[in-house]
Amino acid sequence: MMHLAQLQFGAPGWFAISLTVIVGAFALLFYAYRSLTLKQSLSGAALCLKLSAIAILSIALAEPLWSGTRIQPGTNLFAVLVDDSASLQITDPDTGQTRLQQVQQLLAGEDKKQPSSQPQWLIDLQQNFSVRQYSVDSHAHAKPDLQHLTFTGKHSNLISSINELNQRYQKLPLAGIILMTDGISAEEISQLKPGVPVYPVPIGNETPATDLAITNTSVTYSPFEDAPIRILADLSTTNCQQSQVETQLLDQAGKVVETVTRQIETPDQQLQIRFQVRPDQPGIAFYQIKTRLLKNAKPELT
Helix, strand or coil, rough: CCCCEEECCCCCCHHHHHHHHHHHHHHHHHHHHHHCCCCCHHHHHHHHHHHHHHHHHHHHCCCEEEEECCCCCCCCCEEEEEEEEHHHCCCCCCCCCCCHHHHHHHHHHCCCCCCCCCHHHHCCCCCCCEEEEECCCCCEEEEEEEEEECCCEECCCHHHHHHHHHHHHHCCEEEEEEEEECCCHHHHCCCCCCCCCCCEEEECCCCCEEEEEEEEEEECCCCEEECCCEEEEEEEECCCCCCCEEEEECEEEEEEEEEEEECCCEEEEEEEEEEEEECCCCCCCEEEEEECCCCCCCCCCC
């Protein structure tokens, strides 16, 4: 909690008089003790004691006051954001724990018998601030508590959510934002607009997680009805080495039309999967692409 304090004088008109008295007393005492035959150390100590007593009495005439300003608890706001995306279901290889378990430990209350109890750090924060709690996936969602999150969000738009909160509380005393997440890309951070301080709480370790993603798709076709349609899918892999990736093309009914399997040799490998298909009927056709790890599979971000 912030304290603003300063020294003030209740009778400032006496301050100049007090300084004059102190200077005059020092001159008189110095002259008086100079003529005495006492030891120099003894006379110096006596002079300092008397001068200190005179200074205290003189300054007391100005009525010195130590005035402070204390911010009332709950006046300022503080936001707590927790990443609620499915990426927190990933298990860290070093700890053997899922990232959501690490978040749940941070949000668990001191009293294990009371499910609604809060962690001590949140209790301390609420003593000084009015706390607003949010879960974040594609958007920020206000929550009465953060102990019943599902961690199933398909996206984690953290930066846009922070920018949204800064805009929402622009005219309110928002002091800061605590953000619990397992990571933000550098590209996203560059989109963060100036606002209140953000205090990140990193979840997980630095070991790269297994990541398999479809980054781009494209379709090429010929004006001739009997010509096949070519569908391209670009895959991005991270920490999937010595594994196989199976990619399937499904039609509108969910039937597998074609399956392509590729081997991954390096930790960060880009793949392009090609499908060729002839639609059974003329007109508009809808297809879906799915991909997954086959061998030595690890829980992956998709």
